[in-house]
Amino acid sequence: MSGGAEAEFRGRVHTAVLAWYAVAGRDLPWRHPDCSPWGVYVSEIMAQQTPIARILAPWQSWMGRWPTPADLAAASRGDVLRAWGRLGYPRRAVNLHAAAKAMVEHHAGQVPEDPAALRALPGVGDYTVAAVASFAFGNPLPVLDTNVRRVLARIAIGEAQAAPTPTRGERDLAAAWLPDDCADANRWNVASMELGALVCTARTPQCATCPVRDLCRWRTAGHPAYAGVRKRPQGYAGTDREVRGRILALVRDDDAPHPRADFDPCADQARVDKLLIALIADGLLEHSRDGYHLPR
């Protein structure tokens, strides 16, 4: 009863966004009806913290080389890391490899459909569970990525952006905003993400062409500036992350073991020593008598 008006509002937004997506949604390969759950899974791991444009080519070659979990499971970690290339956060590649092995070992070589089984795979958090469940299996769990969080913050709450990290309130909101119809709910998941990626963007939102420009509470409130806590910028220059990246770039370039001296230009000696140890512990590097190299 009290939610009647709100349900009406949601319905109008759903209708507009779903219609927009039908004509404006991108033709991404993992959205094709014949794409396997494994293809969806790989796309979701690659897309974590990474612009979609950057993963298109790597996804294609990855799926050509390792079309099933068993194919990837049979590869060496070094080959997997080399194929990951410069996508960033290479532990995602290590986790993807380990997840493929787990699928072979425990799930008959398939991407598991059960959300709890998905969540148990390395590198799979709340977002990826919902994304794979919804996009690969048609099980409409509420997908709450950075796009949906921003879209809901603006349209439903009237704020310019979401909190630094997902809150309980946002999870409840996302669940409440899922359409009742199963097929619509799955479409809403991808369509609201797409709206955030193409129109309701963080930097310069395209409100003039937005399908819900007359409904959005942020816009109708006059685009008020964000008043909440901002997330601290990450920084990169001079961090361990940068030095790790330089070290990995060296060992990724060729198969030959690298003597310790090769890493001298990366940072001061103590720091390089510390990071080499950390990289080995992370499974991203190996050390043999001949030198340092990607895991074999």
Add this chain to the structure above:
DNA sequence: CATACGTGGCG
């Protein structure tokens, strides 16, 4: 709960 974790592009 705050922080570490790669990389590149855009305003």
Add this chain to the structure above:
DNA sequence: TCGCCAAGTAT
């Protein structure tokens, strides 16, 4: 130039 941002996860 440089800060911000990009389909997050693990600790």
